[in-house]
Amino acid sequence: MRRRDRAARRVRRTVRWVVALAVAALLALVGYGWVRQHPQDNPWAPLDLSQPVGMFTGRKLAALGSDFPGCRALLDRAGVKYTVLPERSEGERCGYADGLRFTADDPRITPFSPANLGTACPVSAALALWQWEVVQPAAERHFRMRVSHIEHLGSYNCRRLYGRSSGDFSQHATADAVDISGFRLADGTRVTLVADWTKAGPRAAFLRDVRDGACGVFATVLSPDYNAAHRDHLHLDQADRGAMSWRACR
Incomplete structure (x- = not known):
């Protein structure tokens, strides 16, 4: 038994x-x-700007900071037209060797205002994907029209965080950041952070959608919800903190 x-x-x-x-x-x-x-959610799949934003898209974009040829190849495969900027060196911690500027005649890229915005390549790649997957769809949802221009406060600026005289340097010091201040719609309407963030209605909802969507493609996204220093812009940067390190979205 x-x-x-x-x-x-x-x-x-x-x-x-x-x-x-x-x-x-x-x-x-x-x-x-x-x-x-769903290759966009595969950590080992090559980055492809024709794919939707996935779980690892932002980390892959930030990692391009050490791979300028790979970043350019990514834009080439996506059919994005650009001009490579001359290398720039300004002091021990400022400058860039991977700067580029979208060409004005590229119909796939929403123009920036002021024109001739130059950024580090990983920022440019993220801006392209952000326009396609986040900004224009959000404008269609909230306003039934497209964004004709994206307004900004610049990218490269050799300075420390918050313009202090000491401490860590900003991602702006290497052109790895850009400050977005507003959007101009196809009918000429302007939607800005400083005027519309705290209001009710479609303008504020649109701004929060583009902020939230930016978190999937940038390493750092700071909005007026973060502090008073960002009351008039979205700070978007591609700080490469490693594959498993923290990302900021506020």
Whole structure:
């Protein structure tokens, strides 16, 4: 009787193991199929600007700070037209070797105002994807029209954080940041952070949508919700803090 009981227990354990392995294999196959259909959520898949924003898109974009040829190739594959800027060196902590500017005749890129905005390549790549996947869809939802110009306060600025005389340098010191102050719609309407962030209605909702969407493609996004210093702009930067380090969205 005891031998039969022990044999029965062994059979049950074997069956449980077989069932567990079968379930694990099935889940692996399902997961593999899902990842193949959603490469934007695969941490090992190459970045592709034609794909929607995924879980690892922002980290991959920030990592391009150490791969200027790869960043340019990414823009080339997406059909984005740009001009490479001359290298710039200004002191020990300021300057860039990966700056570029979108060309004015590229129909895929929403013009910036003032014109001739130059940024580090990872910022440019993120700005392109942000326009396509976030800004223009949000404008269509809230205003039934597109954004004709994106207004900004600049990118490169050799300075420390908040313009202090000491402390860490800003991402602006390497052109790895840009400050967005507002948007001009196709009918000429201006939607700005300083005038519309605290109001009710579609303008404020639009601004929060573009802020929230920026968090998927930039390492740091700071808005008027963060502090008074950002009351009139969105600070967007591509600080590369490593694959598993923190990202800021406020």
